[in-house]
Amino acid sequence: MKAMVISAFGGPEVFSKREVDKPTPGKNELLVKVCATSVNPADIGVRQGFFGRAIALPAILGYDVSGVVEAVGADVQDFQVGDEVFYPIEIFAGAGGNAQYHVAHESIVAKKPANLSHQEAASVPVAGGTAWAALIDKADIRLGETVLIHGGAGGVGSFAVQIAKAAGAYVYATCGGYDIKLVKSIGADRAIDYRNENYIDIIQQETGGKGVDVSFSTVMGKVLTDSLQVTKNDGRAVTVTGVEGDLNFAIRKNISVHFVHLDNPRPKMEALRMVIERGQIKPVVGMILPLEQVAQAHQKLQQGGEGIYGKLVLEV
Structure with a gap:
């Protein structure tokens, strides 16, 4: 599968497009085809080396996912192939969402709000x-x-x-x-x-x-x-x-x-799905870029200022 990978810490230029092995879901895990992800300040901190050796290189960043379940591992209870889902990824959990596929434990995953596109839903989790x-x-x-x-x-x-x-x-x-x-x-x-x-x-x-x-x-x-x-x-x-x-x-x-640090995310994702589907909350998506432009996305978020608001989403 294709992924945007960093092999060193530094500026936005450390990203490169690579072919990496497609992951396989284990027990209680889902293989998700990633439709969209987004950029958070945590991505910038990881890329710059803020967390040091806690992040193993080469690394795939991206801590939001909205996508479609492509396969399920043994003992998965709440999801099936074809479900549209969204979820956040813990930054120390391994590979992130800047790739075509991601494997997640079902305990962090929730059904995507039905009234959101994948691009909008990817802005929500973190x-x-x-x-x-x-x-x-x-x-x-x-x-x-x-x-x-x-x-x-x-x-x-x-x-x-x-x-x-x-x-x-x-x-x-x-x-x-x-x-x-x-x-x-x-x-x-x-x-x-x-x-x-x-x-x-x-x-x-x-x-x-x-x-x-x-x-x-x-x-x-x-x-x-x-x-x-x-x-x-x-x-x-x-x-x-x-x-x-x-x-x-x-x-x-x-x-x-x-x-506050986000943990135990699934109940929060389910609560957010409820209020989003009721129309009480709507994601503010400031910009959508293709995944290949993740370096530009990092640069824009890091600079901030006028024209940079809400969430910056990457379409996979």
Whole structure:
């Protein structure tokens, strides 16, 4: 089968197109014909060598899959040949989805939302699952609460805005000024241009100094720790990135801080399928490129800025 492979860590130029062995499903595994995958920040980190020897080279990246079951291994219970499925891949689990075929354990796989194309569905697993884990599983947002989401136009952020809105929250979201219209269109009640507006001053003023119940950071830097200033006493703060700055605000205000990594994905995929099929959430696909242009996709996501929003999908 054809795959886009890296044999060294470095820049986007390390990708090469290769012919590799087609995998065979083992016990409780599915062989999936990959229709589409997508690019996440984790792909960039792996490609750059951030995880070091934990990633064996040569490696096939790509941690989202939407495709069709082509074969099933022994003892598979819930899937059959021809099923359309989608799922995320753990970055340390071996080969990823930047290939024509992928083998996955059935425990991570879910049926694809019927109202999505494979290109749309491939944008959901990692980003949507992470947003769900952060806001529903960890922050436990509730009807009528107020939520601040940083990076509302990004992959995780665009799902987070919609999940928070579907859960009945009032949503503040930061983004670049060029993405204000987009972020409002997916459910943000108040979109804040982080380059030209001070979200701390705005939230303090608009909430009468009370702040938000939940703050969620999807971007690097001191965003998590700065957001503690506008997170209520006994509130919750969640991040999917590292921590910079002073966490003492969390202690003084009795804020629960949660660090989120997507695990146990199947229940999240099934929940997302339900709300997607109901029309409560729709993936934001900013760009679709052929798999052979994975290097260009990495470069675009890494540069970011105007014109790069939602998820960047690769068609296999």
